[in-house]
Amino acid sequence: MTIKISRRDALKLSGAAVGGLTLGGATSAAWNELAPPPGLTQVNTLFKSLKPISPGEPLGKSEMRISFLGTSVIERRAQARSSVFVELGNGESFVFDCGSGVVSNYVAMGIPWSRMNKIFFTHLHGDHTSDLTHIYCFGPQGDRKSPLFIWGPSRSGVFNPDYPANPRKQRYNPDYFKDGTIDFCMHFRAMNRWHTESQSFVATEWDPAEIPSRGVPGWPGVTVPLGDGYDIYATELDWESGDTTNWWCTNQTLVPRGVAGSGQPVPFDTRDWVAYETREVRISFFPSIHGRNGSLGYKLEWLTEGLSMIFTGDTKPNDFLITSATAGSKPVDVLISEIVVNPEIWVARQSGLTNTCDSTFQAGLLNAEAVQENSHTPQKAFGYILSKIAGPDKKMAPRLAVGTHFQATDDTIALAFDDIRYWYAGAVTIAMDLMVLRVTKSMIEQCRAVVSDFSWSAQWDRQRRTANPKYADMSSQNRYRPMAPLAQFDPDLLKHVINPCDYDKYGWQCAGNPPCPPSATGKSR
Ligand SMILES: [Zn+2]
Secondary structure, eight states: OOOOOOHHHHHHOOOOOOOOOOTTSOOOOOOSSSSOOTTGGGOOHHHHTSEEEOTTOOOOTTOEEEEEEEEOSSOOSSSOSEEEEEEETTSOEEEEOOOTTHHHHHHHTTOOGGGOOEEEOSOOOHHHHTTHHHHHHHTTTTTOOSOEEEEEEOOOOOBOTTTTTOGGGGGGOOSBOOOSHHHHHHHHHHHTHHHHHHTTTSOOBOOTTHHHHTTOTTOTTSOOOOOBTTOEEEEEEOTTTOOOOEEEESOTTSOOTTOTTOOSOOOOEEETTEEEEOSSEEEEEEEOOSSSTTOEEEEEEETTTTEEEEEOOSOOOOHHHHHHHHSSSSOOSEEEEEOBOOHHHHHHHHHOOOOTTSHHHHHHHHHHHHHHHHHOOBHHHHHHHHHHHHOTTOTTOOSEEEEESSOOSHHHHHHHHHHHHTTOOSOEEEOOTTEEEEEOSSOEEEEEEOOOTTOOSOOOSSOOOOOOOSSBOOOTTOTTTTBOTTTTSOHHHHTTSOOHHHHOTTSTTTTOOOOOOGGGOSOOO
């Protein structure tokens, strides 16, 4: 049975328990208070009902796998912020956004650092960018022996209303802020200097074998001059013109695109509104409307398999999305859009207040409405957009639509379905951390990754190279050679180190490791 509940009804209705959360079918729920009974928000029946899958299960050759590794807009333990990981059966992989907390999910999924070297930012809000620090800092210590490639929006061009209101603060009050992705990356490189140098006693140099195998086209067979895993290659995507020629790199051996005939390897092709293109894959972008000028959505097309995915990032409802999703003759396979709970529900959950006439509730409501007006896609708008994309004959309906960036529990999911179903009856689901979609031409299988909460770092995808680290010591007295773990300490500091034999005379630092019998050496797995 379907109970239609309106936004107002959701505040007033009493009675029924949560309805069945069947995919592709209308669902419903109603409760007697704005704040649900304790426990109700603690479950996600939809997610639990999905087919379990083990992390690291090999992809089919023609499979596109989409893993949701951060799905929330707010901070919560059950859902990290924002990240979508796309893997293709040809070995390529792409990260779309990496907000706070998502790296723990990547690690739990067994995704090695080397597969996280191409990152596309929809915008530069912290809930979409903050785990970049972790990916950048720890990747080269693991198996990401390649530059980190980053794509994101150009500068907003929004005039600073403080300028020149306070001449004494003029230095901090430019007329326009340098708020583009290249500005972000330049400062990001500088702010992480202490980290990157301090860890450079292990080898972080590029692995020549690593780069082509990670899908940087134009490079296979080319001897790439070596650089460092802490190199960044940033490409700015102009939200207004679609221009992609603005790039910045910490290593000049990665030549700019457009230098025809230079004889140098070129990492990837771009053109207007296309951020990345190879013979097999195209990633185009389109404007989103969120925060301020600059937000973007992406469309990934696996050209050789005829599969596609759209990720809106954060946005107000807009027709750029409809244009992108209806371009060409085939519907998009998976359309991922942010959605946001209705403002009354947001305030009730956030504040615990149920009296909508309470002045605090009213103030919170105004704030929630302002945030949504600036930034987000209401549930009902998502349904409306999907109906517009599908068209009257439903021919362009995405094979699966996914709402994300959403507090996904039974109560909010049921309300979202009711709003979406008002406009759209096609296949829809709501993302949760560790939801995995296995997409082929013939099926889209929705799975739930079963992972350990106590995972160790992901296995390296490649054997560690024996290259010399930046801080190296080849002297025979150095038992760690070529690594030089003590090279960055002042001798006066080291004088204060406690002798390890004082606390453990049988430990490896004092007695050394027991020798391995020759028969036991070699590879064990
Ligand atoms: Zn945002």
